[in-house]
Amino acid sequence: MDTADGTSAEPARARARTRKRAARRTQSASMADVARVAGVSSQTVSRVSNGFPGVNEETRRQVLAAMKELGYRPNSAARALKRGEFRTIGVITFGLSTTGNVRTLEAIATSAAHEGYSVTLLPVAVPTQDEVRGAFSRLGELAVDAVIVILEVHLLDASTLSMPPHVQVVVADSDAGDRYNVVDTDQAGGTRTAVRHLLDLGHRTVWHLAGPEGSYAAQRRTDAWRAELLAAGRTAPPLVRGDWSAESGYHAGLRIAALPDCTAVFVANDQMALGLLRALHESGREVPEDVSVIGFDDIPEASSFLPPLTTVHQDFAEVGRLCVEGVLRQMRQDATEHGTTLVPTRLVVRDSTAPPRAR
Template identity: 70%
Template sequence: MIPASPDGVPRALAGSSGITRRHRRVSMADVARAAGVSAQTVSRVSTGHPGVVASTRQQVLAAMQQLGYRPNSAARALKNGEFRTIGVIIFTLSTTGNSRLIEAIATHASRAGYVITLMPVATPTQHGVLGAFTRLGELAVDAVIVVMEVHLLDAAMFVLPPGVHVVVVDSDAGDRYRVVDTDQADGARQAVQHLLDLGHHTVWHVAGPPESFAAERRATAWRCVLEGAGRPVPSMHRGDWSAESGYRAGLLLADEASCTAVFAGNDQMALGVLRALHEKQRIVPRDISVIGFDDIPDSASFIPPLTTIHQDFAEVGRRCVETALRQIRNQPVEPGTSLVPNRLVTRASTATPRTA
């Protein structure tokens, strides 16, 4: 234990000047004196340097704890040229996919000894993204992950400032930046093919918003599978990822006598479709099969439990952080797209049509 003076202040900090740790920040020199080691040893312990004897490390850590010492991360960053912070630019946190992705990025960054700084952008414009980069630069980050899930409103091409360590998620910027995404097209192909394999003549689609890269890829794959199988392509219904928009589409689909199968662009819209079909007394899956996309945690609790496409957001987050760290460490990272596979999760909302 480090001895204390009668007023309870550690002797290492008590002196004729009357200064206590309530009046000034505890310094590395204070810790060194209290632990009986050099300031260099304290520095090595605070940075996690392996070349410190275990007993000495414990002695220094005990002194840090008792004195309330907090390493000056800003000063260390200036010295080492590394802030151990990754910035994340995102347009919305309201979707389940984005929330789960941010959780995955934060988790894997923490495991690597990094923290994230989240920078929401209210309007999806090039100007908004560049403004976010400027603010992140002021906050001193080592790399930036851009969740670019929608087309920019004011730019035909997505361009970032040069010399920045960048990873992009869910974008069409594959020839200029490193992009990480789940295989949206293959996931949609699995969904539509599952329904065709059950015997459905064709598949109706409730798509996400037209500005979304993911919605665009899923809708294109839906159409290609039907055309490739020589099946008719029904009119597409547009939603906005919300259950309410799925509900509105579901009310229209319930009145389509030839509709026996629906591929919803995400699980939330599928939930709305299920509600609409229930209200219209169309039984799922006896009358109409429904499949979603995302495999959100609640999808197994829908009535009936939802057949869906599972997206591995944890793996997307891991690859994003790993790619950012490779750039920070000056390891080679080539532009291009890294796709995480999706998989079909079969539950009770899909079945062979009664007419098959």
């Protein structure tokens, strides 16, 4: 029989029959079928599908070839029920537009994959208690063994959060008191090093372009900035605040540029520092001759700023690794840990800082 355009319908029907046979083969293939085709035991097929060692390479290739021929896919859900674990870590986070959160999430995913775990992301659209409660509630519907939280401390009200049983928690870059295990960058230490660097260059004081109110990291950096100036016997200038974005750094920078006595600024992150550099340039203030600028994060682009940015380096890869290590250790020991692990920072000196211009 021909189709409306004059071509034979037989090839199309043959392809459809082939697809149906393949679909039936995929649905009906079992581990026993794979073992029969490969000429091995079902136990060997199980070891190959689970990635266990102890199978020689030739046998592994035979089993994988049989799986491909039959269209067999291991039933991960069944394996999880049998083992009592899903090999999946949930990550609750807000603010994927910020460099710190994205790089921490990337490090968590990389470390989890290295340990044979996958990551399920539970984004919080708006940083409110209701949104966070909703994210924690969804954990009970998902197949996760543990959760890493990248959120601000004021959103982790333990009295309103309901955790699924046996799900371990680690909090990244925040503070949870004695409720959860925490992995954090040494916010205070990095800030003190930055302020001390500017004072050692000869600046009489250091202005601060801070992150948003309510941010744990921003508050830690602000407190350490003020404490370091006080320890040096210097007066802390009025605080200038942004929202982590380069745009907010630019608008704050226009105000800072209009301050003739400002010769040094510690900025709470590199993105705001980028906006500040633009504002100073447009206002005719040279960096570092008129104003020294130092950031926090050491994003990959920091060395390409004009001038290259002096900044505090955060080891996001280590934070992610320690978060994954922490939840896996709690799972294996079936015990909740409390306390804080601080990841050290280091100052990276580039061209945006220098002694103040002689007056």
